[in-house]
Amino acid sequence: MIKEVIVVEGRDDITAVKAALECEVIATNGFGYGKSLIRTLKSLQERRGLIILTDPDFGGERIRKDLSKHIPNCKHAFLPQGKALKKGDVGVENATPDDIREAIQKARPNNVEKVDTFDWEDILMFNLAGGKGSSERRERLGEILGIGYCNGKQILKRLNHLGVTRDEFIRAMERIDEDGE
Template sequence: MIKEIIVVEGRDDVTAVKRAVDAEMITTGGFALPPSVIKRIETAVKKRGVIIFTDPDFAGEKIRKTISSKVPGCKHAFLPREEATKNGDIGIENASPTSIIAALEKVRCQSIEKRAEFSQKDLIVNGLIGDEGASEKRDQLGKVLGIGYGNAKQFLNRLNHYGVTREEFEAALNTLKSRDENE
């Protein structure tokens, strides 16, 4: 059983996560996030901890940011978009138990203090912005690091705020380079 309480968007997400792991969950019910849900999340953070596990789409990211801004101390799990997509629909409910477990194994804590380990120069030098295929490379690197996909600004923010070390970053880049060479 997972110790933390997992926050998901809806009932179908609960069903999918329960197929993969034994865990207690809170559903947000979408964008609205009523005060009662925020209160439950605040209590859960204090008692057991919380993992925010929202859909890898615009709505899921907005819900994640809203909860993070109102309830500090949450952990974050990210599911790659293609592992959450079925017939054009993106959501946790579409993911396999294996994908859900893999995402939950890469849970990240959001750092509260300002951190600037990585800069835009790191993204440029490593072909993560400004190059053809930069978006795909950020997507692949986000999977390896467990921080999900993001545009350049979001990706840089996640590198700096989810505790990614320089060593992890370099190792992940090397993993991608090895994959490319073997294809």
């Protein structure tokens, strides 16, 4: 049983996560949650910890950012969009149990203090922005590190705020380069 409570968006997400793991899951029911849910989640975070697993789309990222703003020290789990896609619908409920378990296993805490391990030079040097294939490289990096897909500016922020070490980053980039050849 996982100690932390997993936060998802909806009822179908709860079903999918519970099919993959023995855990407690709570849904936000979309973005329309109120102060009562925030208070509940804060209490759960203090007692057991939270892992936020939202859909890999605009709405899911919006919920993730809002919850993070109100509830410090949550862990974040990300599903690659391709592993949460079924008939054009993107959502946690579409992921396989193995993919959900992997996302939860790779969950990372959002660092409270800013750490500048990486800078824009790293992003450009490793062709993660502004170059041919950079979008695909960011997608693969997000999958390997379990930090999700995002644009160049956001990948820099996630690398620094989700506790990615330089060694992890270098190993992931080497893997991407090997896979690309």
